[in-house]
Amino acid sequence: MLPFSWVGFHVDDSEVTLNVCLGKEFFGGELYFRGVRCDKHVNTGTHQEEVGYYSHIPGRAVLHRGRHRHGARATTSGERLNLIMWCRRELKRYQTDFSSWCGECLRRKKERQHRAVAATKMVYTIS
């Protein structure tokens, strides 16, 4: 058993993480999620729609992207036992560019597209 009851905010060094709750009886220990990020944007702010929670249930698992920023709240009583599998393809093929998964990259790309469309509309309106 780990000598602490909470896990700080982080991303996993994995492409996909499988987190299986094995038991036992406990209160607390919820996971909180704050959006997928690449290395460049890992410390950027969280948008309201990216806030999510997952309460562990013994016998159930959650599968999430390693780059999905998360942490675990304190287990306030009892004992929580989880099996965590950090999964990725073989090391030499490990994907390090997560920009296509990153919520911040996607948001910025969308903003650029909107600005381009707005600029095009302005050109058509003026001419």
Ligand SMILES: O=C(O)CCC(=O)C(=O)O
């Ligand atoms: O305690 C948990 O359920 C999450 C642990 C975790 O995120 C990790 O070990 O990477």
Ligand SMILES: [Fe+2]
């Ligand atoms: Fe984790």
